[in-house]
Every structure is written in structure tokens, then in C-alpha cells.
Amino acid sequence: MIHRVRLHTAIVPMAAAFDHATRSRRSAESLLAEVELAGARGWGEGAPRGYVTGETLDGAARAVQACDPAALAERIDWRTFDSAIASIAQLPLPELVGGPSAQAAVEIALLDAVCRCFARPLADVLRVLDPPARVRREGPTSVSLVIHLSRDVASTLDALTPQAVAALRHVKIKVADPAGAVKRLAQARDRLPADTRISLDVNGTWSAAEAEQIAGELTGVAWVEEPLPPRSWSELARLRRATGLPVMLDESCTGTADLDTAAASGAASHINVRLSKCGGFLAAARLALRADALGLGCQLGVHVAEVGPLWAAGRALATAWGLWQTVEAGRADEWFPAPLTRPAFAVDRLLHRVRPLAGPGTGIDPTEELLRHARCLATWEPDGGWRRNA
Template sequence: MIRRVRLYTVGVPMAAAFDHATRARHSAESLLVEVELNDVRGWGEGAPRGYVTGETLDGAAQAVRRCDPAALAERVDWRTFDSAVASIARLPLTELVDGPSAAAAVEIALLDAVCRHFGRPLTDVLRVLDPPDRVLREGPTSVSLVIHLGQDVASVLDALPPRAVAALRHVKIKVADPAGAVLRLTQARERLPEEASVSLDANGTWSAAEAERIADELASAAWVEEPLPPRSWTELARLRQATGLPIMLDESCTGPGDLRTAAASNAASHVNIRLSKCGGFLAAARLALRADALGLGCQLGVHVAEVGPLWAAGRALATAWGMWQTVEAGRADEWFPTPLTHPAFAVDRSLHRVERLAGPGTGIEPTGELLRHTRCLATWEPNGAWRRTT
């Protein structure tokens, strides 16, 4: 059924940098996998981030090349949409493809191709997980405003039209030093409606003593994301017990093992779910269901500068389920003025919401602008090994 698989790396300059406490990103770095069936092509993306999962772009590409598409294809029951999705859902992708970002690229490409072959949207794939009725939703989804470290909080919010401020439901603020975090939180709270929530993201740069010292001044924050170095389970649990500070895990939680440890140690109240760091569309959805069942709040996040398949798959999850405390959409329209996909990335900035994408699969196709910034590393065809592209 699989006629061809192509592996690409992507590097697209960003029109504006995005800064947080440990990194400044000036370009997109993604991995693309193209799966060609008899009649359609599906696209998947992974965003390797060393500071999140320890992966590199080259390492993730090598992980894809070490997998055997023929072995994957043999495990897929291609007869119907339901049988194909069920068999893909059973694949031990994290064992067959080493690394969550590489696995995400392969999985999303397979699902996109299957959906396009059967003329079904990616949201239909979620039925295989049998989610409880209470998490289902339809219609537009509210998204958060993210203010990065290089931006002044007061200036960003003061520049918004009154209608846009009134429509805000959540603002996420990148922070560095604890004193600056308190100031940035105060500036936001002074300008936002009471019903809008605010979170702070320290990207693992505080010590437990620093976090405890300012905890009282953070009482108006909905949660603090990754305040301590990743997987500081004992310190996180002590911080929560001593201060009652709501804590969201991001870099600390990339899969079920981390989630089990966090829940057992009472180290967190919330989890940030991102498709690439969690291993793909279904892997992220499963992790969200587990977190929800454990009583943890979930944010559906994005990696900075996702170029297409990742944000589109994330949007499918955002608009199909209503379990999210908040949803991040990204700012691809600002970072990449020339659209990388058709239809182009779009967010209603006046109401801070996104619509479900139409069409089969993820609902998007790469444009010539995106393909212009890709490098095809290797191609696989049946009855052969991966062939390096020159």
C-alpha cells in the first residue's frame, strides 16, 4: 500500500525571534516525512528540541532512516478506515522509531495519508481512543496569547484594541528571574479582565528556594509552568506542599512514565501536552486522557515555529476535545509572512480563537515556499532500503 516515503529536513528563517529564559529561536527547524500511498500523499512533522527531549534534527532524521517502512506497512490493515486507524494506534511507534519527534513525524504522516485515502478528517482518528463524552466539543476554540521574554508585557497588552483585550481568556508570559516574573504578572493583571487567567513559564530556570520565596506574590497566577529544572520531582512536591503553588509540567513530562511519576509524587497540578514531545497525535491524545483521569489540568501547547503538519494536527485535537485549560496556536502568520501551507495558518486575533480546518487529513498542504526551504535526505520504496538523496 505504501508506494514511497520521503524524509526531509526544514530550515525556514523567522521574521521575528522568539525568546524564553533558556533559548532564542530565529528559524524553524523541523523534520518532515511524506508518505505516498497509491492515490494520496500524507505529511507528518516533528520538531526536535534538545532542551525539551534531548533530540537533535540530525539525530531525529537518522532515527527515521533506521525504521523500516515495510515493517510498518505490514502491521497496518488497509481494508477500511477504522481497521487502518486501529492498527496504526496499536503500533509501538516509540520502539520502532527512536525518539518522540521522529515518531511524531512518521505517525502523523501515516494518519494523514490514511485519512486522505478514505476521505476523512483527522479528528475522526480520535474515535479509536473512545474518549468520554464529557471531553467532546465542536466549533471554534479559544487560544491563549503568549508573550515572550523579549516583549514588554505592558506594551503588548496596551497595544491591543479594547475588544481584543476583552476577548482574552488566557495569557501565558515567559519569565526569567523571579523578581521580573512578579513584575510581569502584575503588569498583566492590571490590564486584563478579571475572568482572564494568566500563567508564567520559567522554562526550568528557578531554584526551589527562589520559587518558594515569591510564591505569595504569584497568588494571582493560574499556574507556573516548569519552575524548577526538569524532573525535580521531590523539590516540586515540596514546593507545592509548602506554598500551594499550582505547577504545570512541560519539559518534565514527555510520556506516560513521567506522568505516572508526577502523579505518584504529587509534583504537579497541570501538564502541557505538545504533539512532538509526546510522540505524535495519538500519543499526545492518550497522554491528555490519562492526565485528565488523574485530575490534572491540561494545556495543549505548541513548539515554537512548527511549519505545518504539527500545528494542523494540534488544531484538530484542540477543536475536537474541550478538556483543555487553554490552547496555544502559535504565531506562524507573523513568523512566516509568506504562507508555508495551503490554506494558510490563521488565527482570529480579535477574538483569540481558531476554527477547525476543513478537508481530509490534517486539512493542509505544503506550499512552494515551504518546499523551497526543505532538503530531501532520503527516499524509501518497496523492495528496497532507504536511498540517500544527492
């Protein structure tokens, strides 16, 4: 039974901005769901991004408050860990909650709470999907280095130690205009080992003509992420046929409908899987499995400035499965000088690796620093429904 749900919005200033072709982010904006069961409390997070899913922070908060946690609870078999997880996996969250980030906040909170009740790590939840044996893998995983637009590629790579450069498996470079993209790509190639893969992230700002014209100068890139405006299916398919350019979809692929359209039309070779835009931990995992079955490669990405439960849940997925072409970890240790979680966000920047988090559930709890920037909007209890907080 669900004893209480609290809904928070967290707006946390960032110590350093993150820029790409269409946005400059200087603060985190996350929706936090806090679910209390008998003897356990779980935390979930959604990252509403209007340019990705059309959601706003206020809209996602309203979507959660429109759902009835009692109705959710009635659909869950609480007797065992396996029965509870199987029930949650069957919840029609798009019908019960609303937009993807709202779904992610609720789903991750529920999973975290159940895992803590039964002293199980979040990675154990993935067994409900029965992934192929070749997908399953546990342990540390390599993460990509992401160089955003306000960072010079040459100086960023030159600042790394030789050991850190040698350990890089993948570098993702944010780009804007085509000419600038060619220059930034050349700077990376001049400084990286031949076996380090490089991708470019356009964030949907090129025209089809620009992309086709520049494709010949991008030979050897692992992929170009979202080169055209989102869901330009026919133009993307034509670009790939004409140039052979590998294309990753991000804003264009938020669920199975997008994925099936992309695969059927030949519009993509890869997809970027991010938990919040896909509707949560299990939804993202399902999308990755389907993409893999369709022959598309998967990147496990992050939304900029995830404050805790999202990056922790993503890390569980990253370190439990081995189907990822590359994994993004974010840079919360640079964006937020005071730790927002306990244990604090950490990445081995010398080897570009992350390890699984220990403990039940996501393995993290919010710190006072995060809660200081969070506002509790509403509380739900079985005998009174949702109550707005003053």
C-alpha cells in the same frame, strides 16, 4: 501498502525571534515525513528540541531512516478506515522509530495519508481512543496569548483593542528572574479583566528556594509552568505542599512514565501536552486522557515555529476535544511572512479563536515556500529500501 516515503529537513528563517529564559529561536527546524499510499500523500512533522527531549534534527532524521516502512505496512490492516486507524494506534512506534519527534513525523504522515485515502478529517482518528462523552466537543476554540521575553507585557497588551482584551481568556507570560516575573505579572494584572487567567512560564530556571520565596507574590496565577529544573520531583512536590502553588510540567513530562511519577509524587497540578515531544497525535491525545483521569489539568501547547503538519494536527485535537484548560496556537503568520501551508495559518486575533480546518487529513498541504526551505535527505521504496539523496 506504503508506496514511497520521503524524509525532509526544513530550516526556515523567522521574521521575528521568539525568546524565553533559556533559548532564543530565530529559525524553524523541523523534520518532515512524506508518505505515499495508493492515491494519497500524507505529510507529518516533528520538531526536535534538545532542551525538551534531547533530540537533534540530524538524530531524528537518522531515527526515521533506521525504521523499515515495509514492517510498518505489514502491521496495518488497510481494508477500511477504522481497521487502518486501529492498526496504526497499536503500532509500537517507540520501538520501531525512535525518539518522540521522529515518531510524530512518521505517525502524523501515516494518519494524514490514511485520512486522505478515505476522505476523512484527522479528528475522526480520535474515535479509536473512545474518549468519554464529556471530553468530546467540536467547533471553534479559544487560544491563549503568549508574551515572550523580548516583548514588554505592558506595551503588548496596550496595543490590543478593547474588544481584543475583553476576549482574552488566558495569557501566558514568559519570565526569567523572579523579580522580573513579579513585575511582568503585575503589568498584566493591571491591564486584563479579572476573569482572564494568567500563567507564567519559567522554563526550568528557578531554584527551589527562589520559587518558594516568590510564591506568595504569585497568588492568583493559574499555574507556573516548569518553575524548577526538569524532573525535580521531590522539590516540586515540596514546593506545592509548602506554598499551594499550581505547577504545570512541560519539559518534565514527555510521556506516561513522567506523568505517573508527577501524579504519584504530587509534583504537578497541570501538564503541557505538545504533539512532537509526546510522540505524535495519538500519543499526545492518550497522555491528555490519562492526565484528565488522574485529575491533572491539560494545556495543549505548541513548539515554537511549527511549520505545518504539527500545528494543523494540534488544531484538530484542540477543536475536537473540550478538556483543555487552554490551547496555544503559535504565531506562524508573524514568524513566516510567506505562507508555508495551503490554506495559510490563521488565527482570529480579535477574538483569540481558531476554527477546525476543512478537508481530509490535517487539512493542509505544504506550499512551494516551505518546500524551497526543505531538503530531501532520503527516499524509501519497497524494492530498494532507503536511499540517501545527494
